[in-house]
Amino acid sequence: MQSLPQVYNDHHKAILYGSAAAVRILAAVAFPGLPDTLSLRAELATPVNSFKRLQEGLFLYQRGLDPYNGGIFHQAPLLLPLFSLLPSPAFASGTLLSVLLYTGLDLLVAECLYYIAQSGAAYISRRYRSPRHDRTWTPASVAAIYLFNPYTLLTCLARPTSVFATFFTLLSVSHACQARTATAAFALAIASYISLHPALLLPPVGLLCYDRLCLLQHQGRDATSNGAAIEKPTSTKIAHDQRLQARPLELTLRFSGIYLATFLLLLTLSRLLLPSWSFMPSVYLTPLTLPDLTPNSGLWWYFFTEMFDAFRSFFLGVFWLHMLSYSVPFCLRLNRQPLAAVVLIMGVLAIFEPYANAGDAGVWLSCLCLLSHLFELSSSHRYTFPALATLLYATLLGPAFHHLWIYAGSGNANFFYAITLVWSLALLVLLADTLYAALRDEYEAEVPEAKGREIRQV
């Protein structure tokens, strides 16, 4: 019996990944109708990432027609050659292979999260070191939370294409933690190409990149100069050697340049695949002008079903401006904890994006665990428990009210939208709470005697 924990401790990653893959494949095999049922759920599949619509586009693409002619396919063109390699999901083998593909993606995402957690970017940055750095959870826990999160499981079986965007976003963040600017920009560009809103992660990921670059340079210098590997800086204020440091302007230009170049390259590649440029309005104008108002778990669809035509474009602008106005201030305030800025902006995007879904929210909840060292601060007695309970309540009632509205006909859209609002409220409470925890952590680093005391905002 001693051997089992031994095996676990030695190969915990392998066991973790193996069991996660097994759960997914077993679910797909034991309940053959489950992937198809889940891919029709309004909370998991939205017009811009639905697997069924991908099949529509694939059908047209494989016959040489313009896949965007049908008017319901709004996803990135480069996904089409990838999915045309898989057999059609009309057969069981096709479904199983697609579930396998998404399982692979999930494992890769877990690997990125593992790496981010391991790199310690959450609690060490070039100008800050959290006093709670020893309270963070192990990387394996973070990966496990992602892999066994029920939202992630359901998303894997429903197979929306936003998982690709998630993967590339997290890949970009993990490369930023390794201070690899070029690959981070490249991955973020691919993520924005697939769905538009990761573009708003440019400032925080750039900040993270710069921060880790300076930190690693400094650590490298410290290591070579002192002859010993120092894992953590000994003080919160680190002296900089300005002349050898990366210039922020140069880094910004390099980052944005590679981002734009990759984006344009991807657009050109897509154009080469397709007969015309018609994919541009279909893929990129859909989140901007919201022509498709299929109900989803986001906030936008209901509002725009009832908006007067004269004000529609104004309010679309308001919603987008609201979403993007959080980017820069978060980076400004949390420039000492760039990973916290990244995670919190991911949260803003998950809540306020035009076609929100439970999958993105699940990914964000898992990424919150990267900031696990803050959890003791996050008013666990006041906000976290009600928030999580509300999440559970909304998760259970949401599908019920959706069924009541659309299939039973005895509810109406207000029921479903109310539950959606509750869901967003719960996520927002978690977001605000985490922000408070991050700020309080910084405050306590400066004023150590405030630990444990109640504070108020003046």
Next chain:
Amino acid sequence: PPEPPSVQWTRRLIIVAFWVVVACLGLPYWLWTTSTYRAHLPLEVMESWSEGRACSMHFPMYIRLSVHGWSDSMEAELITQVQRRWDAVPETYPLDFRLAFGHYNDSELQRDWSMTVTVKTEPGVQPQAKLQPMSRSLDLLYGYGRSEELRLDALGSFIAEEIRNVFKDERETLSYMLGNSPFAGDQEVLLSTEARADLEARVTRAFSYASTYHLTFSLFTSGASPSTWDIDAALERYMNPLIRALSNISHFTVDTQVQLHASISPSIAGPQFDATTRDWKLQKTDLSGFVNSAEWPLSPSIGSGPTINFVLYVPAPDHSPLVLAETGGTSWLIPQWGGVQILNLGSKQSDQLTIGNLEPIMLTFANQLTSLIGLPPSPPSLALRISSLTRERATSLIISASSTLGALARLTLKLTSIAIPNTVAKSVEDTIFHLEQACKDIHVGDFQCALENARIANDQAERAFFEPSMVGQVYFPDEHKVAVYVPLLGPLAVPMVMAALKEIR
């Protein structure tokens, strides 16, 4: 402990960052998306048309005169005499007679003459005037006493008088139409009240002008027989000549149908047996409800353009003969709808209506068609009546298009909150262009083209005025804008404004 300055600056920077998004991106976007688009309309031109200042409506009638056996100089002399008569008694408004003699000059041969007058002079006969029915020409026969010499001035006044008589009714109609519109000139023809009432009845009875009319001929039989009619041959023989003659003005499509066991509408009293005349009488009050629109299939929308229905009703043998109560006749006209006739077959009931049966029917229908088209009842020449109809229709369309333009201009000025899309501006431009063309055509004497242009102008004016997207914002009170903006922007604005105020203080 007091805040270090770096923290203060960070806070200020964050507030500035939020406000920059609002001011530099939000405000211009708001202005751009919520300002109504008003295309530029040529209001002065539209008003000048609607007030009748843009076109002086006078119709030059080019009349060719040819006298049998005379030389050119004598004809020129005669023409001067006639003109002198018209100038002396200028009762020709709005028609403007221009006489030219039949000298075969290339440019004048191309012209479409309004009328041709041929004069023969013979001694000892009474003066006669005869109009040709199928072409626009007037034959005059002038006689003079054996002992007298032909006097040019007498001949001239005879010709002037006859020509004026031919166009007398048209003058009255045109003057009546123009008198009711802003295009009224200063000389108006005075009409008696009966003449005015007649004119009004004639005008309101007719359909409004369309370039295509759909004619429907229906046979409704009360019983099971007669069940067929020889309508194609009858149409070909009796109706098609009229349709062909009218084809310059409008295009006609013809459909026919037969309906058996067609019952009279239950909402009317029905025919009453009159013992004195031994026939069934239909009351005048029943006439409007006679057409049983509930059960008789009579109102299809065949295409663009109005449908003119001609109904032939054969009553049941026990209800025949069926006549109208007051007049004893068997046909009546329904204004702006069509005509109805009752065919009493009497003892000769048979299953098929032959062309002999249909002859009087068709002739009555043709007559009703001319009234419904708006064809003037005089002068007694079909060709002249058709050209008169062209002029009348062109006039009414120009008046209608101008008044629509005027209404649109007043609407634009009065309702400043409605959007004026580009399509409206384009339609207005088209309307003004075609109105100007029509005006030019009228002044040149090309009434066919004038009618065409006036029709297009009227269509475009209607399209501009009734543009549906213009009225979307009319009934949107400003208070509702508060209800639209505040629920979302209010809660967004509160923290931003409070933070900015705290920072400034």
